[in-house]
Amino acid sequence: MEIVILEDAAEIGRVGADAFTDLLGRRPQAVLGLATGSSPLSVYDELVRRHEQGGVSFAQARAFTLDEYVGLPKDHPERYRNVIDRDFVDRVDFAPDAVRGPDGSAEDIPAACEEYEAAIAEAGGVDLQILGIGTDGHIAFNEPGSSLASRTRIKTLTRQTRIDNARFFGDDVDAVPTHCLTQGLATIMAARHVMLVATGSGKAEAVHHMAEGAVSAMWPATILQHHPHVTVLLDPAAAGRLQLANYYRQTWEAKPSWQGV
Numbered sequence: 661m662e663i664v665i666l667e668d669a670a671e672i673g674r675v676g677a678d679a680f681t682d683l684l685g686r687r688p689q690a691v692l693g694l695a696t697g698s699s700p701l702s703v704y705d706e707l708v709r710r711h712e713q714g715g716v717s718f719a720q721a722r723a724f725t726l727d728e729y730v731g732l733p734k735d736h737p738e739r740y741r742n743v744i745d746r747d748f749v750d751r752v753d754f755a756p757d758a759v760r761g762p763d764g765s766a767e768d769i770p771a772a773c774e775e776y777e778a779a780i781a782e783a784g785g786v787d788l789q790i791l792g793i794g795t796d797g798h799i800a801f802n803e804p805g806s807s808l809a810s811r812t813r814i815k816t817l818t819r820q821t822r823i824d825n826a827r828f829f830g831d832d833v834d835a836v837p838t839h840c841l842t843q844g845l846a847t848i849m850a851a852r853h854v855m856l857v858a859t860g861s862g863k864a865e866a867v868h869h870m871a872e873g874a875v876s877a878m879w880p881a882t883i884l885q886h887h888p889h890v891t892v893l894l895d896p897a898a899a900g901r902l903q904l905a906n907y908y909r910q911t912w913e914a915k916p917s918w919q920g921v
């Protein structure tokens with residue numbers, strides 16, 4: 661796991677966008693994994709800026725999103741599919757239907773989850789997956805206790821996650837759906853490169869467990885310790901509880917400039 665402690669969200673945006681730009685330069689048909697939430701926004705904003713300047717195109721790429729609330733109407737502004745369209749997809753040049761997400765309004769939920777897994781596999785798997793992390797160490801919506809071998813499925817959201825996300829639902833925790841569909845931990849682990857972004861002191865404990873704690877379903881992001889290519893982009897506040905922070909800083913400073921994340 662490569663831990664990179666950067667100055668602020670703007671620098672995270674630049675380093676994160678470099679990984680996408682390099683990949684799409686080498687492989688325009690790359691398969692991307694997109695995440696909703698505030699953490700990836702600086703990366704998306706930087707990619708949009710580069711796209712507008714002609715520096716990167718998504719026209720041949722495909723993408724899969726991580727998760728979706730169950731039961732929100734298609735036009736609900738907080739439906740994750742609408743959020744990712746607004747935050748990123750509609751601001752660049754993806755082809756129509758190039759971006760897919762789990763179908764939270766499917767009548768047959770288990771069949772929709774199986775189909776989603778099959779679609780990712782058929783596309784050849786995800787080349788680069790961007791991720792945020794929850795304050796309790798969840799990734800996508802894999803809450804504590806999730807099977808480390810899980811695949812796309814329906815999950816019940818924890819009270820904490822519903823409280824964390826109530827800010828998007830007029831601060832009304834009861835308006836936050838109780839269930840979601842989410843890629844499983846094994847689905848995420850199959851991505852060839854995982855890039856996790858975290859900012860702010862609220863994420864410091866989860867980040868410490870993820871990078872330096874014991875691998876456990878209680879902190880689902882710890883499964884990433886078993887992944888061969890993970891890049892973690894942090895601001896100093898999110899890195900605030902890392903025991904090896906000085907070592908991570910030295911490693912990044914000593915990295916040859918030609919070598920990307």
Ligand SMILES: N[C@@H]1[C@@H](O)[C@H](O)[C@@H](COP(=O)(O)O)O[C@@H]1O
Pocket residue numbers: 695696697698699700726727791792793794795799800801821
């Ligand atoms: N399902 C999403 C996660 O994918 C996201 O990582 C997390 C943190 O969100 P934020 O980046 O806004 O802190 O929130 C939600 O629970």
